[in-house]
Amino acid sequence: MTEDLYEIIAGTTLGELLETHPVAADFFVNYNLQNLKDNLPLSEALDYADENTLIDFGLDKATVLDQLVRFLETVAEEKQTTAVEEITILGGQTKSGEAEEFTLSIKPGEIVSIVGPTGSGKSRLLADIECLAQRDTPTKRLILVNGKTLEDEERFAMDGRLVAQLSQNMNFVMDLSVEEFFEMHAKSRLHPDPVSVAAECFAAANELAGEKFTPDTKVTQLSGGQSRALMIADTACMSASPIVLIDEIENAGVDRRQAIRMLAKNEKIVLISTHDPLLALMAGKRLVIKNGGVHAVIETTPEERESLAKIEMLDNTLQSIRNRLRTGGRITPDTI
Amino acid sequence: MKLITVAGPPSSGKTSVILRLADILRERGKTIGVVKFDCLTSFDRDRYTEYGIPVQVGFAGKFCPDHFFISNVEDAVRWGTEQGFDILITESAGLCNRCSPHIRGVLAICVIDNLSGVHTPRKIGPMLKFADIVVVTKGDIVSQAEREVFMFNIRQVNSSAKIVFINGITGQGAFMLGKHAESAPDTASLRGCKLRFTTPSSVCSYCTGETRIGEEYQMGMLRKMEFP
Numbered sequence: 001m002t003e004d005l006y007e008i009i010a011g012t013t014l015g016e017l018l019e020t021h022p023v024a025a026d027f028f029v030n031y032n033l034q035n036l037k038d039n040l041p042l043s044e045a046l047d048y049a050d051e052n053t054l055i056d057f058g059l060d061k062a063t064v065l066d067q068l069v070r071f072l073e074t075v076a077e078e079k080q081t082t083a084v085e086e087i088t089i090l091g092g093q094t095k096s097g098e099a100e101e102f103t104l105s106i107k108p109g110e111i112v113s114i115v116g117p118t119g120s121g122k123s124r125l126l127a128d129i130e131c132l133a134q135r136d137t138p139t140k141r142l143i144l145v146n147g148k149t150l151e152d153e154e155r156f157a158m159d160g161r162l163v164a165q166l167s168q169n170m171n172f173v174m175d176l177s178v179e180e181f182f183e184m185h186a187k188s189r190l191h192p193d194p195v196s197v198a199a200e201c202f203a204a205a206n207e208l209a210g211e212k213f214t215p216d217t218k219v220t221q222l223s224g225g226q227s228r229a230l231m232i233a234d235t236a237c238m239s240a241s242p243i244v245l246i247d248e249i250e251n252a253g254v255d256r257r258q259a260i261r262m263l264a265k266n267e268k269i270v271l272i273s274t275h276d277p278l279l280a281l282m283a284g285k286r287l288v289i290k291n292g293g294v295h296a297v298i299e300t301t302p303e304e305r306e307s308l309a310k311i312e313m314l315d316n317t318l319q320s321i322r323n324r325l326r327t328g329g330r331i332t333p334d335t336i
Numbered sequence: 337m338k339l340i341t342v343a344g345p346p347s348s349g350k351t352s353v354i355l356r357l358a359d360i361l362r363e364r365g366k367t368i369g370v371v372k373f374d375c376l377t378s379f380d381r382d383r384y385t386e387y388g389i390p391v392q393v394g395f396a397g398k399f400c401p402d403h404f405f406i407s408n409v410e411d412a413v414r415w416g417t418e419q420g421f422d423i424l425i426t427e428s429a430g431l432c433n434r435c436s437p438h439i440r441g442v443l444a445i446c447v448i449d450n451l452s453g454v455h456t457p458r459k460i461g462p463m464l465k466f467a468d469i470v471v472v473t474k475g476d477i478v479s480q481a482e483r484e485v486f487m488f489n490i491r492q493v494n495s496s497a498k499i500v501f502i503n504g505i506t507g508q509g510a511f512m513l514g515k516h517a518e519s520a521p522d523t524a525s526l527r528g529c530k531l532r533f534t535t536p537s538s539v540c541s542y543c544t545g546e547t548r549i550g551e552e553y554q555m556g557m558l559r560k561m562e563f564p
């Protein structure tokens with residue numbers, strides 16, 4: 001397979017290659033090879049490449065082609081993410097070594113919340129899922145993917161592709177506009193239509209954000225809430241990872257109920273560690289963590305769902321007080 | 337003994353990654369030693385010592401760090417073998433982004449951090465390109481999208497490396513690195529082994545201490561730019 005591809009690539013002109021694999025453009029820039037003649041087959045074009053440039057990168061003509069083929073293959077491989085129909089968490093042991101007796105299967109579109117005091121082991125559970133623990137982490141938990149245990153090789157292969165993580169801190173280092181940011185991400189995901197998916201993400205992000213922003217706003221200028229809205233929309237619309245782990249999303253002004261719904265709607269498995277009653281009850285099930293182990297798996301009852309409406313009202317009241325203060329208003333006993 | 341070379345730009349989190357890796361390996365009953373190759377100063381000796389990890393520190397001073405590494409690493413291996421470690425980790429800073437202490441047949445790790453910007457993987461040369469494993473740190477402070485773009489940029493430079501994300505503070509992700517470390521090949525001696533990439537080369541008057549600027553002071557191997 002590789003050899004065939006090698007022959008094909010070697011015989012293709014740069015112009016043709018960039019048409020079929022636009023992603024290769026960056027590859028050549030990486031090696032300072034942006035000035036190759038684009039009308040010659042690559043194997044010939046590389047004869048004109050500056051030898052010193054190649055040597056600086058530890059390359060010669062053959063290895064450039066070799067690297068290019070390998071890059072195109074890896075990228076193609078990375079594009080196909082394993083279809084996850086279900087993950088199953090099997091109990092291990094608590095911090096004091098007692099058996100943790102529970103089994104939980106989660107399917108795409110389901111939301112599971114994780115509650116428990118700080119330091120009880122919520123992050124450990126998320127970490128177990130992230131590394132697809134096979135009874136070999138300190139908690140001794142076992143994570144099955146589509147009902148199966150995983151060999152190390154499969155784990156290494158899946159690593160970094162199954163799980164997307166939304167953490168508390170959302171800073172941007174890239175100095176790009178919102179639009180450029182989405183397009184860059186779409187490009188790195190090899191999305192067939194970066195422009196339209198970027199527009200979709202932008203609309204979704206603005207739906208979540210309290211304060212609206214424009215496509216040409218720099219990501220570094222976004223507020224905390226806006227950044228988070230951007231990230232959630234991005235994960236929902238663009239990320240290929242079937243599992244989303246969310247670590248305490250409650251702070252900062254995003255419409256969190258809608259955020260969670262958006263993620264679940266896109267057929268993702270959502271696990272959310274939270275202290276927020278609204279988020280905890282929005283999930284179909286919640287795991288209660290105690291002493292490093294899952295102490296209970298509680299299904300959200302219809303009664304709790306009813307209370308959810310009331311909690312939402314309380315939450316809205318608090319939100320309106322917040323808004324009133326923000327806009328220079330005063331608070332009176334009637335406001336509450 | 338298994339030998340692992342760890343390199344990466346300054347402040348990318350190499351020491352933290354090594355400490356988190358040590359946690360995992362020690363849990364599995366392995367003994368670890370570290371040799372830190374540094375330039376001028378280092379506080380890492382204290383960090384390793386506090387952690388109960390035997391450590392040796394060497395300073396390159398005015399020598400090319402890469403040359404300094406390669407002329408001392410054999411002795412480092414001898415020390416590690418004598419101490420009876422299961423795993424010896426060498427830590428070196430890639431200061432000119434060329435320093436590539438990776439040796440054929442020895443597990444090579446390059447540590448880079450998400451905060452350095454999405455284009456950084458393209459700016460790091462052989463140190464990244466020839467690594468078996470690229471560890472990415474500080475991912476918790478940037479967005480998932482930036483992590484993905486970052487990973488994509490690593491792929492463009494090194495398509496065959498395993499990419500592992502590690503939180504140097506909590507240790508999340510270190511587990512997978514531990515798995516890789518355990519499957520590292522054994523190294524009894526480095527005699528006859530080869531570097532994966534040549535060290536930065538030049539023998540010129542400035543290498544030997546010349547400080548004056550001017551054509552008449554330039555001798556030996558030089559590389560001239562072409563200005564129009």
